[in-house]
Amino acid sequence: MQDPNAPPKPINAPGHGQPLQPAIIVYALYGAGIFIPFAALAGLIYAYVERGRDPVLDSHLNFQIATFWWGLLMMVVGFVLAFIIVGFLVWAFWIVWLVVRLVTGFQLAQANRPVSAVETFGLKAV
Template sequence: MRDLTAVVYALQALSLVFGLTLIAGVIVNYLKRPEVAGTWLESHFDWQIRTFWWLLLWGVLGLASAIVFVGLLILLGAAIWFVYRVVRGWIALNDRRPIGPH
């Protein structure tokens, strides 16, 4: 399951170029979530799922307010935050550590 978790991080990273891979990743998370319950990988699945939903929220808010300049700042902030979460999660996975709730 560790390899599958890495695949989801890769799908998240690829979504910066091919947006639909983010959706594929979260589908994998939800389908395989029961198999990681109670393991250190569960924290990564939760992290990846939360990343998806928060990015979706910030993306919608950013697009809705893009008429004014603040929307572009929201989208930029969301993109930076997303990259941070993917990198931080992937590093923790590589170190075989659970990821924190931050």
């Protein structure tokens, strides 16, 4: 019987390359999306297309899809509130939130580990 507290085993089998490559690509597209908005949209589409191939990959892709939709909501709320100046604070929070999610998710993908939870108000992938 396996220990339920043991860390997940890497899914990198010989001849299979980098199994989390699609997740790494989406993280990169989302990062580029800060400056080029259509890059994030391309990342969202790619994440939806690549889902369903591997449970560890799916954990990252589901995390990324949620990141896109919550980020879009924050951008819209920030735009509406920009007329009373508060929106600029929402946008600043969105940038910090996005960067932390991208960095922590990317680190997990590089280590071939799934996104098993999100800590600190949805800020950090673990």
